Amino acid sequence: MEFDQQLVVNVLKAGREYPYLPFSLHIFDSLTSTNQTAWNLLNQGKKSGTVVIATQQTAGKGQWGRQWLSPTGGLYLSVAITPKLEATKSYQLTLASAWGIASQLQKCNVSVGIKWPNDLVLDGRKLGGILTETKIHKGQITQAVIGVGINWANPVPETGINLKLWQESQDFQPIPNLEMLTATVLLGIESGLECLNIEGIGILLSRYIDLLINMGDEVYVNNLLGTIIGVSPEGNLRLRMAGYDTKELITPEISVEPGTISLGYCKSSV
Incomplete structure (x- = not known):
């Protein structure tokens, strides 16, 4: 070519x-x-x-x-x-x-x-x-x-x-x-x-x-459910984790390095 x-x-x-x-x-x-x-x-x-x-x-x-x-x-x-x-x-x-x-x-x-x-x-x-x-x-x-x-x-x-x-x-x-x-x-x-x-x-x-298509998606990290809320300056994925303690609902934020989890693909609409 x-x-x-x-x-x-x-x-x-x-x-x-x-x-x-x-x-x-x-x-x-x-x-x-x-x-x-x-x-x-x-x-x-x-x-x-x-x-x-x-x-x-x-x-x-x-x-x-x-x-x-x-x-x-x-x-x-x-x-x-x-x-x-x-x-x-x-x-x-x-x-x-x-x-x-x-x-x-x-x-x-x-x-x-x-x-x-x-x-x-x-x-x-x-x-x-x-x-x-x-x-x-x-x-x-x-x-x-x-x-x-x-x-x-x-x-x-x-x-x-x-x-x-x-x-x-x-x-x-x-x-x-x-x-x-x-x-x-x-x-x-x-x-x-x-x-x-x-x-x-x-x-x-x-x-x-x-331009990130993953914002708001829910993913599991170590069997815990998290919601994607952004990306850190180092390129890590920011997640708000949902969990309970003995008294009240807590939503700690964690940072996940590239290669730690796979977000996969949805099917095409074409």
Whole structure:
């Protein structure tokens, strides 16, 4: 599949006050992992803003060491950055990217939401995901790679959805091709990181929560029922737990780390 790099560049440059582009694009037909290639390019001296794009991955990486199936037709990209962030706040990069991409897609009238912590959801099914990897030195993040996978025209499991078919079902096509989707995702990552750096985590988190599909959902933690009430700046899920003591109803709040519980997916309405 031919990928029109110049089309991506033109979209990214459109509307900018200055001709400088904060990204350097590297396009490949097939890679084991775009994240790994991005790290390799950083080790070779490439700078922040290096973007690796592949039309397929043979060993794509998901959260918690899972494999990310990456057949031809999807969007698989990684962005290398050098953030100024404490190591304990690394998850803010994922929050920023998820909000930025989702909000950019919403500007294109694609009704994407966020499923905590790092999934992009459309009509109750998984449209894409984000995997952030970091290198730490003396308690600071020196380098990071933000990997993104979005279903475009590739086959997906029952819990997944691809954007091309969804647009056809809606009888409109605000994102006509993979190149436009690529530019949209990169603009989203850029806007999310700008929000984090300029507005701060408080503003970013409020915007992230506005797009979170899990708010108000009830989940069980250690056989105790809790209601999702938000997300902490570290990316942890905030739950209000219902319980009883000997005298009165108590509703303590707890914080749950990513990977501790699975929120699952509802069935698509399509």
